[in-house]
Amino acid sequence: MIQVSELTKYYGETLALSQVSFTVQKGEIVGFLGPNGAGKTTTMRILAGYLSPSSGSAKVGGYDVVEESLEVRRIIGYLPETVPIYSEMRVREYLTYMARIRGVDRKRVRSRVDDVIERCGLRDVADRINGHLSKGYRQRVGVAQALVHEPKVLILDEPTIGLDPVQVREIRQLIKELAGDHTVILSTHILPEVSMTCQRVLIIHKGRLIAEDSPENLSRGLMKSQRILVRLQKPPSEPLSALKNLDGVLSVERRDDNLFAIEAPTDQDLRPQIAEAVVKRGWGLLELRSEELTLEEIFINLVTKE
Amino acid sequence: MKGAVTVLHPGRALILIRPLWTRIYEWLTVTALIARREIRSLFSSWIAYVTLTFFAFLIGLMFISILQLGEAGQMRVLYWNTAIILIFVLPIVTMRLLAEERRLGTLELLLTSPVTDWQVVVGKFSAGFFWLLTGLALSLYVPYLINRFSGGTADLGPYWTAYIGLAFFAAPLIAIGVFWSSVTDNQIIAAMGTFGTYLLLYIINWPTEGAAGWAEIFRKISLYYRFQDFTAGLIKFQDIVYYLCWTFLALYLSVQVLASRRWR
Incomplete structure (x- = not known):
């Protein structure tokens, strides 16, 4: 048309x-x-x-x-x-x-x-x-x-x-x-x-x-990896290693007191494993979601790629 | 070859087959729509009423003073002055015609509708002309009263030719107003440009007064100079053609200005 x-x-x-x-x-x-x-x-x-x-x-x-x-x-x-x-x-x-x-x-x-x-x-x-x-x-x-x-x-x-x-x-x-x-x-x-x-x-x-x-x-396509956000009720003092040790996790970053950002490859969904690990350790899972790229990030990605 | 391809295009072919008069009718219908909308808009703002009141008031004033001087036979002076009043009033009427559409952004809408630039320009011109006809109609009491008080003996011929003359005299003025209104979205600038052009065309023969030879050309260019014959009961073909040429030229330039947006 x-x-x-x-x-x-x-x-x-x-x-x-x-x-x-x-x-x-x-x-x-x-x-x-x-x-x-x-x-x-x-x-x-x-x-x-x-x-x-x-x-x-x-x-x-x-x-x-x-x-x-x-x-x-x-x-x-x-x-x-x-x-x-x-x-x-x-x-x-x-x-x-x-x-x-x-x-x-x-x-x-x-x-x-x-x-x-x-x-x-x-x-x-x-x-x-x-x-x-x-x-x-x-x-x-x-x-x-x-x-x-x-x-x-x-x-x-x-x-x-x-x-x-x-x-x-x-x-x-x-x-x-x-x-x-x-x-x-x-x-x-x-x-x-x-x-x-x-x-x-x-x-x-x-x-x-x-x-x-x-x-x-x-x-x-623009995301090289996906990000999963986890919010915990009772985060342990040293939870990073436990999450990092899960299969496929690339890195873990602490955003604030009880919010963690987990990097994972785009081809596999790690959310079930993460949920299981958190529940098993009794950290109290409040929230689990994958983070969407914002226009801003897509943009910065595209523009910097050039 | 390219021409042949264009003709074979289904849309084009259909347009070619349609009889001429339907096309003219359709052209006029859309132009009239644009004109009608503009007239309604003009008459829903204060501008139309203020300018018409001003115009009618000045004519009334002149009428009374001519009568007081006992010069009822010299009524053509009234029409000479009416032409000059138009030079002052018309810029205020025409300044908004296209400038307002540009300011509101509606020009973009109009020009992306299946409407040609000529239809827009002629529609706007017609709205201005409607104002003029309304103004002239408001002064028709002058020949009426003259006829009445002369007991029907007055020769009204020169009055009617004066009105015809005013219409032809004002047509290029309105077209020049449309042109200036197409150039800018600032209505003040549009009015000033219009008024400046009017003055130039009005006084261009002054320095040549009484001179002969090449000075004759300047006198012929003056819009006002030719108008005076109309008030004496003379309608000359070449004067009408002259006024129509000016009108066409100004409208043509307005169309070019509208079309130039595409390439800027």
Whole structure:
């Protein structure tokens, strides 16, 4: 559905994107991950036909984003980073306007607007003025306008930024429901967001694509070893050697009074053995979990690897 | 070869087959949508009302003073001055047209919708023109009262040509306003640029007053100079073409500015 090849963009002298290539299949949800200024917004703006690349090409639904910009814009729904709404309009009025601008048939406008109002949970505010809405509702109005013309491809730039946790969950749920019928490409700088909603992640840093995989593979592949955290109720004065002696344990580190971090190879799960050892010695097992790599760590890993 | 491939593209082929008038109708529908939204936005803020009040008040003041001087026959002076008032008022109306969209970020939305840059620019221009028509409509009491008090003997011809003239005179002004509004997201700068351009085009013939030869060119460039004939009941084809050329040029440049975002 989306083919991007060797996309490069300069802003004057500054290189914003360098030779970025990727493809997105129909019905897929792909996450764009990277720190601010990495080139996420630039890529999305090019896909939406707002900017032209300096070199390279991008196709959406088979149409070239430069040569056939209007055709591309007909099949995409785009939510820019700053939710663009006319503050003096009412929600329903605004969605109706966006639907008509996007070429929804006059007879279908009403039912389409009603549908997105329902789906994005805007029923209570449909007759309110945009300027009076809370941040969460504004964001939902932004998603609603991107959906109103039933686009084949949805491009969402930071769709959950500035929302409270409940709203974040609702938006994520909504995005998940869209998969299948729609192809979704969204950007974020929050890792859990990607692992919860996306089937595939593209990590972008300083304008270059540095990794592309499923969220699970990404965090697994990047970890040379896994870390298991154990919290003990009655830690012995010298527990380290006992844990270290377990088969497969690479090292043990004391994080604080009763929290220990155990390094183990990624290919075997040592948690049953650790639990057994702790229970047998009567140290009182309070907690046992494997530690996930955070985006920060993945990032540092990827960047330092270069 | 490349052209042939493009024509064979399913989307393109469909567009080519569709009759011309449907395409024109669709083009106008979307343009009208943009214009209508802008008009509603203009009239939901104070700007439209303040500028219209100001405009109508000044015309009323001039009307009364001309009557007091007993010069009802010289009503064309009123329309000369109306044109000058427009030079001051129009920048305030046009400054927001595109600059506001840019500031809100809605321009990004508009330009990623299946809408051409020309539709955006013409839509904005039409909204400005709607303001003008409203303003002119508010001054229609002038010919009405003249007709009434002259007992129907007054020749209203020059009045109507003056209104036609004002519309043609203001069209390039509004287009210049659209251009400046497309350049910046700062509305003050847009208004200043617009006003500066108006003044330049207004006074460009002053140093040439009475001179002949090459100075004639400057007089012909002046937008205001040509307007005076309209108030005398003269509608000249070349004047209309001249005003339309200026309008087109300014709108064309605005489209180029919008399109240039892609390459910056």
